[in-house]
Amino acid sequence: MRNIGDVLKQNLMKREVIISLVILLVLTYLAISYGLSIILSTLIIFSIFSIVTLSLNLEVGHTGISQFGRVISVIAGAFVVGAIPGRILAFLYGLPFGLEYADDAVNYKVVPFIHKILEKNIALALGFFLFCLVLAGLSGALIGWLTSRPAIRLREAYLGISLLAFGDFFMWVGHNWEPLVGGTTAVFIPDPFRIVWGYRIQAVAFTFLAIAVLVYLFIERITKSPFGRTLKMLRDSPLVSRVYGKNIVKIRTQSLVIGSAIAAIGGALYVIYTGTCTAIGFTRLTWTFWPWAYMMLGGIGSNIGMVLGVLVLTVLRTLIILYRKSVFGFLLLWGIDPIWLEYTLLGLVIIFIVLFMPYGLVPEKAETVLPSGRIKAILESVRKQSSRTPEN
Amino acid sequence: MFPPWLAGGLVYASALSLTAGGITLLYITTRTFNFAHAGMATFGFYITYIFYSFRGGNLYQYFPLSFLFGSLLGIICYIGLNKPLLRRQASTITLMMSTLGYDLILLSIIQMLCDYLSYTFKLYPRRVTMSAYDFEMFRTSAASIISPIIAITILTLLHLFLTRTKFGTSMRATIENPILASASGINSDKVYLMSWVIGGGMAALGGAVMSLTMTGTPVMGMTLIAQMFAGAILGGLESIYGGILGGFIVGLAEYVGIYYLAVMVGPWILGYRMALPLLIMAITLLLFPRGLAGIQWSYLMESIKRARKGVKS
Numbered sequence: 001m002r003n004i005g006d007v008l009k010q011n012l013m014k015r016e017v018i019i020s021l022v023i024l025l026v027l028t029y030l031a032i033s034y035g036l037s038i039i040l041s042t043l044i045i046f047s048i049f050s051i052v053t054l055s056l057n058l059e060v061g062h063t064g065i066s067q068f069g070r071v072i073s074v075i076a077g078a079f080v081v082g083a084i085p086g087r088i089l090a091f092l093y094g095l096p097f098g099l100e101y102a103d104d105a106v107n108y109k110v111v112p113f114i115h116k117i118l119e120k121n122i123a124l125a126l127g128f129f130l131f132c133l134v135l136a137g138l139s140g141a142l143i144g145w146l147t148s149r150p151a152i153r154l155r156e157a158y159l160g161i162s163l164l165a166f167g168d169f170f171m172w173v174g175h176n177w178e179p180l181v182g183g184t185t186a187v188f189i190p191d192p193f194r195i196v197w198g199y200r201i202q203a204v205a206f207t208f209l210a211i212a213v214l215v216y217l218f219i220e221r222i223t224k225s226p227f228g229r230t231l232k233m234l235r236d237s238p239l240v241s242r243v244y245g246k247n248i249v250k251i252r253t254q255s256l257v258i259g260s261a262i263a264a265i266g267g268a269l270y271v272i273y274t275g276t277c278t279a280i281g282f283t284r285l286t287w288t289f290w291p292w293a294y295m296m297l298g299g300i301g302s303n304i305g306m307v308l309g310v311l312v313l314t315v316l317r318t319l320i321i322l323y324r325k326s327v328f329g330f331l332l333l334w335g336i337d338p339i340w341l342e343y344t345l346l347g348l349v350i351i352f353i354v355l356f357m358p359y360g361l362v363p364e365k366a367e368t369v370l371p372s373g374r375i376k377a378i379l380e381s382v383r384k385q386s387s388r389t390p391e392n
Numbered sequence: 393m394f395p396p397w398l399a400g401g402l403v404y405a406s407a408l409s410l411t412a413g414g415i416t417l418l419y420i421t422t423r424t425f426n427f428a429h430a431g432m433a434t435f436g437f438y439i440t441y442i443f444y445s446f447r448g449g450n451l452y453q454y455f456p457l458s459f460l461f462g463s464l465l466g467i468i469c470y471i472g473l474n475k476p477l478l479r480r481q482a483s484t485i486t487l488m489m490s491t492l493g494y495d496l497i498l499l500s501i502i503q504m505l506c507d508y509l510s511y512t513f514k515l516y517p518r519r520v521t522m523s524a525y526d527f528e529m530f531r532t533s534a535a536s537i538i539s540p541i542i543a544i545t546i547l548t549l550l551h552l553f554l555t556r557t558k559f560g561t562s563m564r565a566t567i568e569n570p571i572l573a574s575a576s577g578i579n580s581d582k583v584y585l586m587s588w589v590i591g592g593g594m595a596a597l598g599g600a601v602m603s604l605t606m607t608g609t610p611v612m613g614m615t616l617i618a619q620m621f622a623g624a625i626l627g628g629l630e631s632i633y634g635g636i637l638g639g640f641i642v643g644l645a646e647y648v649g650i651y652y653l654a655v656m657v658g659p660w661i662l663g664y665r666m667a668l669p670l671l672i673m674a675i676t677l678l679l680f681p682r683g684l685a686g687i688q689w690s691y692l693m694e695s696i697k698r699a700r701k702g703v704k705s
Contacts, residue, residue, distance in 0.1 A: 066485055154677060157425055157484050161625060162677065165618040165670050176663030285614070289492060296489060335511020336504045343500035350493030354486055355476060 015361060019308060023315050034322065040205040046314045047205075047212035048270050053291045053298070053306045054219050055262035060292075061301035061364070062223055063255040064235030066156040069147065069163025070263060071287035075170045076143040077136035077264030082181040082277030085132050086190050089114045102178060104185040111188040119194045129192040132268050133211075140264020141257045148256040152249050167284050174279030186276040193272075208269055215262055220303050222258070229369070231255055232301075293346055296353045299360025308361050313349065317342060399536035401647030403605040406539035409639035410546060410598030411616075412623030414591040416635025419624070420567050421587040422478060424487040428469055429595045429620055430613030431498025432462050436596025437603040437612060438502060441520055442509070451525050451604075452538060458600040459593040466592020469494050470585055478584065495614075502610045520608035535604040542601060546594065547636055554632075559586070619646070619666065622673040628680075642669040 031039045052074060059067045083102070090097035095110045118125045147166070151159055174181050181187045196203045222228050234241045234251055242248060267287075271277040290313075298309025320328075320341055328338035353360060368375055394402065411429055418426045436458040443454040473490050482490075506517040527534050554560040559582075565573040566583040574580050598620075599613060606612070619642060627638025650665045 060485075150674075150677070157419075157488070158625060158629075158677065160485070160488070161425065161618075161621045162673065165622060165673065168615075168618045169667055169670050172664065172666055176660075289496070292489065292492075331504075334508050336507040340500045340503040340507075343496045343503070347493040347496030347498075347500065350489060350496070351473060354482075354490040354493065355473070358482075358486070 040201045043205045047208035049310045050212045051266035053294045055259040056291045059259040062231045066160035068160035069167040071167040073140045073260035073263040074267035074287045075282045076139045077267030078271045080139040081132045081268040099179040102182045114190040125192040125195045136264045136268030137261040140261040144257040144260025148253040181277045186278040299362045301364030302362045305362035394532045397651040400605045402536045403539045405640045405643030406543040407598045407602035408643035409636045410594045411620040412639030413636035414594035415624040418591040427492040428495040430617040431495045432595035433599025434613035436599035440600040458596045462592040462596025463589040466588035470588040522603040539601045622669040
């Protein structure tokens with residue numbers, strides 16, 4: 001039995017614990033000086049990006065696919081939620097639901113009607129929310145399956161570039177094809193959280209956080225399972241996994257389908273939170289490169305690192321936005337908006353990690369089949385046996 | 393001389409061929425997919441714009457300055473970022489991400505520069521129509537004649553440099569086989585630096601040319617990086633000439649193809665312009681996973697001949 005002091009000392013000295021404590025202090029300070037709403041909105045953004053980054057980590061960190069098209073599946077989730085559930089409700093209640101639904105002159109009249117219905121009926125609101133998530137997950141899985149087709153053929157860099165290009169393409173389709181999500185104008189999403197009006201942001205924050213925790217547990221469960229170890233084997237050496245009789249094509253497809261479905265749920269949550277869906281908002285900068293930066297900061301391949309990476313960078317972004325006048329106000333003398341420092345920060349973080357911390361905040365730990373205590377015991381017994389038998 | 397859609401297409405294709413050639417050059421020497429090409433191209437455009445708006449005169453006389461500035465950006469990227477990573481033998485993805493970080497810093501500097509220019513000098517750098525400052529030549533815009541000439545000149549110079557000079561030969565040797573080249577006493581460091589100088593310069597020049605056919609914005613390079621990569625991938629990422637050709641094909645196909653499609657189908661298709669290069673890229677990758685340069689032409693011709701004979705007999 002170790003005493004409690006030793007355990008505390010060991011755990012407190014861990015990097016992730018120290019960082020979390022610092023962030024907690026920063027958040028408490030912000031809560032005291034700016035009120036709780038800023039914490040809640042940070043928490044919502046944190047939950048959404050945690051989901052997206054965890055799914056990215058499943059594909060990049062665990063399977064070794066160069067996924068530079070995360071935005072594709074986020075778009076799949078967001079556009080489907082923007083286009084379909086609202087139409088279904090409009091159809092059920094006799095409102096215009098065809099191609100004209102996404103037209104901004106119709107849409108801004110139809111959605112308030114749906115809001116009035118959703119406000120009163122808690123079962124409907126809950127069902128609507130769950131339906132959105134399921135729909136987003138299904139469409140994400142479909143898109144993941146579609147992107148897995150080239151993923152089998154192409155080499156890593158080619159694949160990354162192709163996925164990046166197709167992410168742009170989907171964004172332009174949404175931007176130009178008005179019946180989908182309103183084209184250049186935003187389409188409104190019926191808001192299932194209207195039922196708790198007044199406490200909407202709190203409800204959204206806790207729901208999203210709960211979903212993020214569920215996704216984290218799910219991915220942790222997957223990566224600790226035999227399937228997760230197969231993924232890592234595939235990443236480290238495709239040859240070895242082929243030798244062991246694994247079907248590489250099938251495993252890659254499964255990983256992409258699961259990852260895309262989760263990312264699509266992230267996209268769906270984002271549009272439900274903002275209440276609108278604008279195609280032009282789903283740029284590859286926000287939905288591919290930001291999650292990549294989070295992932296690299298957290299440490300590619302470790303799940304808790306993802307959460308930590310998202311937390312650190314989200315809080316830093318919030319700080320830049322909050323203190324852009326008081327700390328970086330000198331830039332305004334030359335007419336420069338300090339908001340651009342966000343990009344500088346992102347770039348510097350990526351470069352710093354690549355150069356000095358290639359394994360991120362929480363380096364990936366080796367997954368073992370048995371608990372580490374049992375492995376040590378087995379090693380010990382093997383050593384004893386080998387020392388007992390004379391070598392010849 | 394040219395109809396307006398072809399004139400625009402020629403300028404665009406030349407610009408894409410310059411940038412795609414630069415991307416290919418950097419990939420075959422340093423294994424780096426350079427995302428910073430976006431920032432470098434935008435910087436090239438802004439250098440031309442700034443010098444033109446302060447000093448006036450002919451637009452094209454500032455293009456060499458753009459090239460030099462792009463080279464400078466390339467040198468900074470190589471010394472600060474690429475060299476330590478190459479020494480560590482980092483993976484392709486890590487190299488790619490490092491240039492992405494550099495690109496984001498360049499983007500933020502460009503945005504701040506735009507703010508500064510519009511605040512202090514009352515310019516309008518966020519939406520620039522450079523073609524308005526262009527002059528006319530042979531009853532068409534000068535850009536449509538000069539930019540292909542620029543692209544061909546750069547291609548010729550590059551070819552001469554690679555085949556006729558000693559350093560070019562050592563560069564080709566490093567591209568062919570880095571280990572063997574360094575064993576025979578070639579300083580691979582210098583070769584990499586040179587490729588960043590040329591690649592960065594080509595990117596900036598490409599950006600400057602690009603602004604002659606489209607609206608110059610701080611995110612111009614960022615929106616076009618997919619097309620640049622499409623050109624490089626179409627070229628096969630194995631020879632610089634392939635990259636230059638691929639960029640030209642992608643650019644011309646985008647302009648000319650969309651013109652004909654719009655005439656046939658209707659103007660609504662203009663919004664999906666960027667789907668064309670992607671379609672070309674996807675088809676090429678599906679048919680020839682190694683791009684145009686990876687096709688074994690002699691083998692292909694032979695098999696076609698054989699198929700014909702088989703049909704006859």
